[in-house]
Amino acid sequence: MVDTVTAQPRTQLGKRAKALRRGGFLPAVLYGENVPSQSIMLTYKDFEKAYQEAGESTLLTLEVAGKKYNVLIHNITHHPLRGTPLHADFYAVRMDKLITATVSLEFFGESTAVKNEGGILVKVIQEIEVEALPQNLPHELRVDITSLSALGAKVLLKDIIPLKGVKIRGDLDAIVALVEAPRSTEELDTLKSAPIAGEIKEVKTEQEEKREAKVAAETKEETSVT
Numbered sequence: 220m221v222d223t224v225t226a227q228p229r230t231q232l233g234k235r236a237k238a239l240r241r242g243g244f245l246p247a248v249l250y251g252e253n254v255p256s257q258s259i260m261l262t263y264k265d266f267e268k269a270y271q272e273a274g275e276s277t278l279l280t281l282e283v284a285g286k287k288y289n290v291l292i293h294n295i296t297h298h299p300l301r302g303t304p305l306h307a308d309f310y311a312v313r314m315d316k317l318i319t320a321t322v323s324l325e326f327f328g329e330s331t332a333v334k335n336e337g338g339i340l341v342k343v344i345q346e347i348e349v350e351a352l353p354q355n356l357p358h359e360l361r362v363d364i365t366s367l368s369a370l371g372a373k374v375l376l377k378d379i380i381p382l383k384g385v386k387i388r389g390d391l392d393a394i395v396a397l398v399e400a401p402r403s404t405e406e407l408d409t410l411k412s413a414p415i416a417g418e419i420k421e422v423k424t425e426q427e428e429k430r431e432a433k434v435a436a437e438t439k440e441e442t443s444v445t
Contacts, residue, residue, distance in 0.1 A: 223280040223287065224269045226261040226309075236306075245304055249283060249290070251311025259283055259309070266307065270295075276320040276349075277358045281309050289314055289353060312353045319350050319388065322357055324379075328365035330372075330398055338370050338398040347376065347395075348388040355384035364396060373397040 229246060231239055236246040245266045250256035270292055273279050281290045290309040298305055312318055323346045332338040347360065360379055367374065377391035 223282050224261060224265055225282045226259040228284055229258040229260040231260075232258060240305070245307060247307045247309060249281065249288065249309045249311060251288070251290070252313055252316075254288065254311040257283070263304070266304065270304075270307075274323065274358055276322045276356050278312070278353050278356060279309075281311075291320065291353070291356075314353055317350055317352060318356075319348055320356050321346050322349050323359045324362050324395065325359045326362045326364055326396065328363045330364050330367035332367050332369050332372060332398040336370055337401045338367075339401060340364065340367070340396065341399055342396050344376070344393065344395045347379075349381070349385050350388055351385045355382070357382050357385060360387075362395060367396070367398045370398055370400050 226247065226249070229236075229239070231246075239246055239260055243263055244260045245263050247259050247261060247266075248256060249259050269279055273292060275292050275295075277291075279290050279292065281288045288309070288311045290311050293308040293310040295304050295308075296306040297303065324342075324344065326342060330338065330340055333340050349356070349360075351357075360381065362374060362379055364374065366372065366378075373394050374396045375391065376387060376389055376393045376395055379387060379395065381387050
C-alpha cells in the first residue's frame, strides 16, 4: 500500500470548483459502502503521485479531517484537450469483502517468432478483470511472451498466473496475445478501411448517472476553456 493521501472537506461546489483548480487543488468525491458521499479536495501534486504509484487497482489510505479510509481511485475525469485531471472519485472499500477491479497487463520477455521470423506481436487484451480482497489487489499482472516461439502462437487468459488470493475473471480461453505472420502494405490498408463489426454499448447505473451529472456540472465551464 502506498503512503497515506491527505484530503480535506470541500465546500466550493459547482462552478466554484474552477477556482480550486486554479489554486492547485483537484475536486474529488469520497463514497462507498456505508460511507456517505462527501465532496473533498486534495492537491494535484498529491493526487498525481498517488495515481502514478497506485493506479486504479491498488489500495490507498485516504485521510479526511483526521479520519482514514481504505480507498481505490475511481472514475477520473480529464480535460478533453489538455488531458489534465479535472475530478476524481475515491471509492471506500470493506477490507473483508471481495471486490472486482480492472488490472493492466505488463508484457515482458522476447518472442523468438517476432525476433527471428518477422512476426507481428498483437496484444489483444491490455487489461483484465480480477476478484480479490482489497489488500490483495495487484497493481498489474505480468504476461510472459517468451512462449510465443512460432507464427500463430498464442497466450490465453488461462496462461496468466495470478497472484495469491487473486482470481482472474472472464473467458479463460480468450486470446491475450498472439504472433501473426508479416503483412503486406496492401493487407494493412484493407484492415484499416474495414468497418468495425458490432458496437460496444456502455450500461450505467442510476448512481453512476447522477455522479456523472454532478461532475459534468463542475467541469463544464473548465472544459470550455482551451
